[in-house]
Amino acid sequence: MAFLVLNANAVDCIRATFDYYATQYMPEDDIKLYILPGNLKPDSLHQQHHSQVYTIKYHWTGNHLDSMTFAQSCLNKGNKVTVVPDWKVDSAKVGKLKRYTWTFPPKYADMDFTVYRGKDSVDIIYDPEEGATHHTFYIKNDTIHKLDSGIPRNWVIYRDPKNENKCYRANGKEKTFGNGSVLKVGEEVYTTYEYETRDGFLIQKIFEPDRNKYFRAPGPCEGGDEYTTIFYRKPESKK
Numbered sequence: 001m002a003f004l005v006l007n008a009n010a011v012d013c014i015r016a017t018f019d020y021y022a023t024q025y026m027p028e029d030d031i032k033l034y035i036l037p038g039n040l041k042p043d044s045l046h047q048q049h050h051s052q053v054y055t056i057k058y059h060w061t062g063n064h065l066d067s068m069t070f071a072q073s074c075l076n077k078g079n080k081v082t083v084v085p086d087w088k089v090d091s092a093k094v095g096k097l098k099r100y101t102w103t104f105p106p107k108y109a110d111m112d113f114t115v116y117r118g119k120d121s122v123d124i125i126y127d128p129e130e131g132a133t134h135h136t137f138y139i140k141n142d143t144i145h146k147l148d149s150g151i152p153r154n155w156v157i158y159r160d161p162k163n164e165n166k167c168y169r170a171n172g173k174e175k176t177f178g179n180g181s182v183l184k185v186g187e188e189v190y191t192t193y194e195y196e197t198r199d200g201f202l203i204q205k206i207f208e209p210d211r212n213k214y215f216r217a218p219g220p221c222e223g224g225d226e227y228t229t230i231f232y233r234k235p236e237s238k239k
Helices: 013-022 106-111
Strands: 042-049 052-061 064-072 079-083 088-094 097-103 113-117 121-126 133-140 143-148 155-160 163-171 176-178 181-184 189-198 201-208 226-232
Touching (some): 013 121, 013 143, 013 201
Antiparallel strands (some): 042 052, 052 064, 088 097, 097 113, 121 133, 133 143, 143 155, 155 163, 201 226
């Protein structure tokens, strides 16, 4: 069974970016940790968040995630920690959607959440006892949008009209194209997602510039741009 069909010439950036958002359930400022069963199975991740560098190595047996090895630089330089997943994921079909329920050990019960996944939408639900917080991503007109508890976020992710491998995250109020090129998207193009295939891996590169560098002096672990590079697993050979 192949986890992801790798095209040597092009990867649809919108679909791959949507799958990335639909399988990563941590706040945007944190390392993405929880992996929903689906198409994207990471082999390893390298992230520079400000001046800290994090790495994760995922250890799999088939579809089962056995453990993850974390390392980071800066204040805890050289420290490595191996984490064995202690959560459970149950799934069920609900109409045209698939429902995934994440359950953690009792001492972490406040981290439980539910995900409803469709072909072009995903709804992530936290804190049901507190009235529920929803993070919803959906694809419309080849563009990824996000709602936070029904309130639209002021950004969209769209494909470069000249390069199917490249997407941009930008202010969603304005979008102007000219001669097949991007001329202006809102106020600022501030995150890019690029994909490439190499030696059977799908490689995702995310870059976000430091927009606050002129407003605060960097501390020992602050300041600087943000980079994330993820190597997704090679497809398994069919038997």
